[in-house]
Amino acid sequence: MTSVDAKVARLRELLAELPSALIAYSGGVDSSFLLRVAHEVLGPHCLALTTVSAATPEEDLETAKRLTAALGAAHVVVDVDELTIEGYAANASNRCFFCKDNLFTVAVAEARRRGLAAVLDGANVDDLADHRPGLQAAAAHGVRHPLVEAEFSKPEIRDASQTLGLSTWDRPASPCLSSRFAYGTRITAERLAQVAAAERFLRAQGLREFRVRHHEHIARLEVPIADMPRLLAPGVREAVVQELKRLGFAYVALDLQGFRSGSLNETLPAAKTRRAGGLPPALRIR
Numbered sequence: 001m002t003s004v005d006a007k008v009a010r011l012r013e014l015l016a017e018l019p020s021a022l023i024a025y026s027g028g029v030d031s032s033f034l035l036r037v038a039h040e041v042l043g044p045h046c047l048a049l050t051t052v053s054a055a056t057p058e059e060d061l062e063t064a065k066r067l068t069a070a071l072g073a074a075h076v077v078v079d080v081d082e083l084t085i086e087g088y089a090a091n092a093s094n095r096c097f098f099c100k101d102n103l104f105t106v107a108v109a110e111a112r113r114r115g116l117a118a119v120l121d122g123a124n125v126d127d128l129a130d131h132r133p134g135l136q137a138a139a140a141h142g143v144r145h146p147l148v149e150a151e152f153s154k155p156e157i158r159d160a161s162q163t164l165g166l167s168t169w170d171r172p173a174s175p176c177l178s179s180r181f182a183y184g185t186r187i188t189a190e191r192l193a194q195v196a197a198a199e200r201f202l203r204a205q206g207l208r209e210f211r212v213r214h215h216e217h218i219a220r221l222e223v224p225i226a227d228m229p230r231l232l233a234p235g236v237r238e239a240v241v242q243e244l245k246r247l248g249f250a251y252v253a254l255d256l257q258g259f260r261s262g263s264l265n266e267t268l269p270a271a272k273t274r275r276a277g278g279l280p281p282a283l284r285i286r
Contacts, residue, residue: 003156004156004159004160004163007150007151007152007156007160008037008150008160010149010150010151011037011146011147011149011150011152012037012040012041014146014149014150015037015038015041015042015146016041018042018117018118019045019117020042020045020046020115020116020117020118021038021042021045021046021047021116021117021118021119021120022046022047022048022049022107022110022111022114022116022118022119022120023035023038023046023047023048023049023120023121023122024049024103024104024107024119024120024121024122024143025048025049025050025064025068025075026050026060026064026122026174027050027060027061027062027063027064027065027067027168027174028060028122028168028171028173028174029154029157029158029161029168029169029171029173030122030123030124030147030154030157031121031122032063032067032122032161032166032168033122033147033157033160033161033164033166033168034120034121034122034146034147035048035067035068035071035073036071036161036164036166037164038120038146039071039072039073044074045116046073046074047073047074047075047076047110047111047114047116048064048068048073048074048075048076049075049076049077049078049106049107049110050064050075050076050077050078051077051078051079051080051102051103051106052077052078052079052080053079053080053081053082053083054081054083054177054189054192054193055082055099055176055177055178055187055192056176056177057174057176057177057196057199058196058200059174060174061077063168063171064077065077067166067167067168076110078106078110080102080103080106082098082099082102082178083187083188083189085098085102088102088178088187089186089187089188090186091178091181091183091184091185091186091187092183092184093131093133093183093265093268094133095133095178095183095187096132096133096134096137097133097134097136097137098137099134099176099178100133100134100135100137100138101137101140101141103137104119104121104137104138104140104141104143105141107119107141107143108141108142108143118144119141119142119143119144120143120144120145120146121138121143121144121145122145122147123135123138123145123147123148124145124147124148124152124153124154124157125147125148125151125152125153126153126154127148128148130262130265131262131265131268158170172208172209173209173261175261177192177195177196177199178192179262179264180195180211180212180213180214181195181213181214181264182213182214182215182264182267183264183267183268185214185215185216191214194214194247194248194249195212195214197247198212198219198243198244198247198249199211199212201240201243201244202221202223202231202240205230205231205236205239205240206230207223207227207230207231209223209224209259210222210223210224210227210259211259211263212244213255213263213264217249217250217251218249218250218251218252218253219244219249219251219252219253220253220254220255221240221252221253221254221255222255222257222258222259222260222263223254223258223259224258224259225258227259228254228258231254232254240252
């Protein structure tokens with residue numbers, strides 16, 4: 001048995017201890033893997049819940065619906081509006097706390113209404129080393145992280161997902177559209193739509209993993225270095241500039257460092273990106 005196989009077995013054991021559970025389900029790699037195993041273990045006593053707002057990429061909701069249908073898992077979609085939360089719209093470095101606090105408020109209420117024993121989400125051990133204010137919100141609501149408890153890293157989740165035949169195993173990370181905004185830039189429905197349209201256009205050019213970072217009048221494009229020639233090809237570069245200017249950006253810039261997840265956290269003091277004092281109790285491996 002490989003170490004990944006052992007962790008999958010441990011995950012099944014952890015889930016089997018629960019009489020029922022609600023999975024906070026985004027359609028991404030981690031929550032899809034968690035849902036797949038939880039549905040296998042808990043069957044009809046497992047519910048997937050997805051919240052949808054102006055910050056949700058359309059592709060994420062489509063993926064979530066498609067996978068839950070393929071699994072035969074119960075799935076509820078709840079419309080939310082984080083922009084009514086001032087701490088979220090103001091977009092300070094703890095914006096994610098307000099997003100996750102809203103998500104888990106909805107998830108816990110739905111779990112209680114349906115008599116489900118626990119709310120679970122797909123955080124993994126790699127998340128613990130990053131700037132993740134949402135983990136504090138999870139701790140406040142008593143949300144459990146079975147993938148952390150079973151000590152799964154992101155590569156191991158992808159490996160196990162491929163073994164299980166999940167189509168999401170190699171899916172690029174797809175955080176909410178609010179993650180495209182420099183901290184301190186106010187998030188509005190109009191700006192979210194602007195970013196969403198810009199990313200749809202880039203996706204139509206054949207790009208798979210990228211970000212359109214919103215810096216007021218500047219669109220900073222992050223693409224893998226290997227994809228830069230595609231973006232700069234004759235005709236493509238001109239079309240991208242024309243479309244993004246049509247969407248309201250005055251300047252279109254290519255980030256020569258290339259794509260990297262969480263690049264906006266690079267502006268934060270190093271102390272803010274470290275988790276001081278160890279993990280809160282809800283995140284400690286059991």
